[in-house]
Amino acid sequence: MTLFHMIRSNLLHRKLQNSILLIMIVIGIAVAFAASALYKSADAGMNEAVKRMGADIVIVPNTAEVEGGTLLYGGATVHIYMNKSKLDEIKNIPGLVSVSPQFFVHTLSGADCCSIDVPTRVIGIDPATDTYIKPWLPESYSGSLPESSVILGAKNDYEGEPQIKILGKIFDIAAVAKETGSSIDYSIYMNIDTARQLAKDSEWFSSIWTKAGQPENLISVILARVEEGADINYINAYLAKTGSIKPIVAVDVKKSIQSQMNLLIQIIGTICFTIIATIILQVFANFYLSMRHRRSEYGIYLAIGASRSKIYTLIIGEALSISVIGGFIGLLAGMLLYHVSFNFLAALRSYPLISLSGCELFISAVITFTVGVLITIAASVLPAWQAARIDPSSVMAKGEYD
Amino acid sequence: MKKTLIELKAIHKSFGKVGILGGIDFIATAGTTTAITGNSGEGKTTLLSIMGLLQKPTSGSILIDGKDAANNGIAELSKIRAARIGYLFQAPRLVGSLTALENTLVCTALAGKSNMRKKAVTLLASLGMSKRLDYKPEQLSIGQMRRVALARALVMETDILLADEPTNDLDLALSQIVTSSLFQAGANGTAVVIVTHDRSLAAKTDCEYNLADGILHHVR
Numbered sequence: 001m002t003l004f005h006m007i008r009s010n011l012l013h014r015k016l017q018n019s020i021l022l023i024m025i026v027i028g029i030a031v032a033f034a035a036s037a038l039y040k041s042a043d044a045g046m047n048e049a050v051k052r053m054g055a056d057i058v059i060v061p062n063t064a065e066v067e068g069g070t071l072l073y074g075g076a077t078v079h080i081y082m083n084k085s086k087l088d089e090i091k092n093i094p095g096l097v098s099v100s101p102q103f104f105v106h107t108l109s110g111a112d113c114c115s116i117d118v119p120t121r122v123i124g125i126d127p128a129t130d131t132y133i134k135p136w137l138p139e140s141y142s143g144s145l146p147e148s149s150v151i152l153g154a155k156n157d158y159e160g161e162p163q164i165k166i167l168g169k170i171f172d173i174a175a176v177a178k179e180t181g182s183s184i185d186y187s188i189y190m191n192i193d194t195a196r197q198l199a200k201d202s203e204w205f206s207s208i209w210t211k212a213g214q215p216e217n218l219i220s221v222i223l224a225r226v227e228e229g230a231d232i233n234y235i236n237a238y239l240a241k242t243g244s245i246k247p248i249v250a251v252d253v254k255k256s257i258q259s260q261m262n263l264l265i266q267i268i269g270t271i272c273f274t275i276i277a278t279i280i281l282q283v284f285a286n287f288y289l290s291m292r293h294r295r296s297e298y299g300i301y302l303a304i305g306a307s308r309s310k311i312y313t314l315i316i317g318e319a320l321s322i323s324v325i326g327g328f329i330g331l332l333a334g335m336l337l338y339h340v341s342f343n344f345l346a347a348l349r350s351y352p353l354i355s356l357s358g359c360e361l362f363i364s365a366v367i368t369f370t371v372g373v374l375i376t377i378a379a380s381v382l383p384a385w386q387a388a389r390i391d392p393s394s395v396m397a398k399g400e401y402d
Numbered sequence: 403m404k405k406t407l408i409e410l411k412a413i414h415k416s417f418g419k420v421g422i423l424g425g426i427d428f429i430a431t432a433g434t435t436t437a438i439t440g441n442s443g444e445g446k447t448t449l450l451s452i453m454g455l456l457q458k459p460t461s462g463s464i465l466i467d468g469k470d471a472a473n474n475g476i477a478e479l480s481k482i483r484a485a486r487i488g489y490l491f492q493a494p495r496l497v498g499s500l501t502a503l504e505n506t507l508v509c510t511a512l513a514g515k516s517n518m519r520k521k522a523v524t525l526l527a528s529l530g531m532s533k534r535l536d537y538k539p540e541q542l543s544i545g546q547m548r549r550v551a552l553a554r555a556l557v558m559e560t561d562i563l564l565a566d567e568p569t570n571d572l573d574l575a576l577s578q579i580v581t582s583s584l585f586q587a588g589a590n591g592t593a594v595v596i597v598t599h600d601r602s603l604a605a606k607t608d609c610e611y612n613l614a615d616g617i618l619h620h621v622r
Contacts (some may be wrong), residue, residue: 001507002516006500013499013538300495303456304554305484306512307477392483393457395495 007317028279029330033368034337035272045352056226062246077106081218095230100129104220105199124195136177149174155185284379291383298387308388319380404431407593413462424616435588437604440613446597484513488555490565494547496539503535506553
């Protein structure tokens with residue numbers, strides 16, 4: 001028999017106690033891993049969104065009841081239209097470097113017109129002036145967007161297929177955009193003229209054009225880039241004068257989203273911290289109480305010749321075994337929790353989230369695992385120290401001097 | 403002349419102001435069985451635990467192979483206990499999480515000795531425990547636990563064996579098994595020291611002392 005066998009026997013003997021400890025470690029590691037990975041996803045998403053800001057000002061019809069965040073990060077379908085003449089009115093405003101129109105339409109669910117069965121935003125863009133989707137396209141992409149082609153967002157579940165059916169028409173998939181953590185991931189992009197024609201030809205949208213006018217004369221939004229150092233307030237005032245439009249400043253939207261995200265992260269962080277701190281205290285208490293309960297056992301070991309280092313080995317060995325097993329299970333549970341939470345938040349489409357790469361997840365897992373194991377070992381050090389100092393003669397006595 | 407394995411010189415032990423042992427001189431030699439008798443509360447177990455290096459005397463020397471161990475460090479004392487001294491405590495003192503066989507082998511594991519399984523199995527079989535090797539202490543009777551504790555004390559074949567009331571609460575048959583194992587160890591060269599109230603057991607030993615008023619009196 002070896003010390004390893006003794007550790008194993010001790011762990012198996014106290015099944016309930018050790019199972020509870022194991023579950024606590026699993027929860028702690030899972031929560032810590034999922035929370036840290038989610039934080040990194042949100043942080044990376046926000047950083048990418050700021051870095052590759054496609055527009056400084058998004059101009060929408062003033063009748064549009066849509067939040068800036070929904071437009072930039074939400075993938076929900078919206079029907080907002082204004083006359084395309086607005087583009088000519090705006091493009092010469094001093095301080096604007098470029099303007100690019102977009103036209104919104106969408107796929108339909110429950111109809112055999114479309115390959116994707118959930119309503120997905122189809123956005124017509126002008127490839128010549130677009131600065132919104134361009135930063136997210138693969139470097140290999142040529143930049144042209146023929147009538148028969150579309151670009152897919154990273155999270156449209158339609159990867160790997162060469163063609164896609166949208167509103168009854170077949171398109172070639174020219175490229176898949178990089179993951180943005182925003183509505184781009186859930187949208188389909190095509191040439192603006194194609195989008196207008198598609199919308200016009202589709203009987204499902206005919207009632208809209210009766211009210212809004214013919215699609216070939218319409219645009220949904222205008223994305224504008226501002227000259228460096230230009231006064232956005234001045235430009236906004238100028239835009240307001242043109243009437244019937246509403247400017248949404250992207251930086252303000254991003255600041256607002258970031259502040260909401262920070263609040264969310266603080267709330268999640270506080271909950272996670274509380275859970276993890278409680279678990280750490282529980283683990284410390286568990287080892288301490290276990291040592292108190294097993295004083296007699298350690299006394300026997302010491303009496304029959306165990307050195308203090310052997311007592312350390314036994315107690316810390318038990319802690320290490322539980323923490324390693326709990327750590328692995330916790331990481332698997334954490335991975336699951338991360339994906340569930342990520343998909344939940346991504347489904348809300350209100351926050352820019354980027355899923356972490358395998359390498360990033362691995363590094364995060366290694367750090368969480370190591371910290372988890374070290375904390376569990378630390379929790380066992382004081383009990384081990386105390387157990388190693390039990391008076392070995394205590395096993396001789398039965399409460400009297402015989 | 404038999405080799406002296408343990409020698410106590412002028413051992414005093416007190417707990418606070420209460421004196422328990424008041425100057426004990428004692429020698430245990432290889433191959434000798436020694437009985438220490440005395441009334442309850444005289445300090446027999448305390449004397450045995452000092453002899454077994456489980457607690458330090460207030461003053462005096464404990465010579466193991468002629469070297470004073472009383473002032474050794476904890477690590478050194480552990481080594482001596484593991485390698486040289488076998489213990490049979492008053493209560494069986496088995497580890498609840500280990501089987502009978504594992505309890506027998508626990509000393510060997512702590513001493514870093516492997517390949518002792520066969521010997522432990524033989525020993526337990528000689529004590530009538532061959533069908534209970536995988537039983538945990540909670541599944542054993544008190545008599546069976548005592549036999550496992552005896553096997554644990556014997557398995558390392560230490561040259562000193564200390565037994566505290568080894569036949570207490572045992573029926574005659576089991577008492578004979580335990581007694582014969584202790585005397586067999588003595589015959590094999592072990593210095594066996596037995597603390598007992600059992601007059602018949604004490605009478606069989608090579609040498610007998612009586613502890614009274616903190617002083618060890620040589621009986622025979």
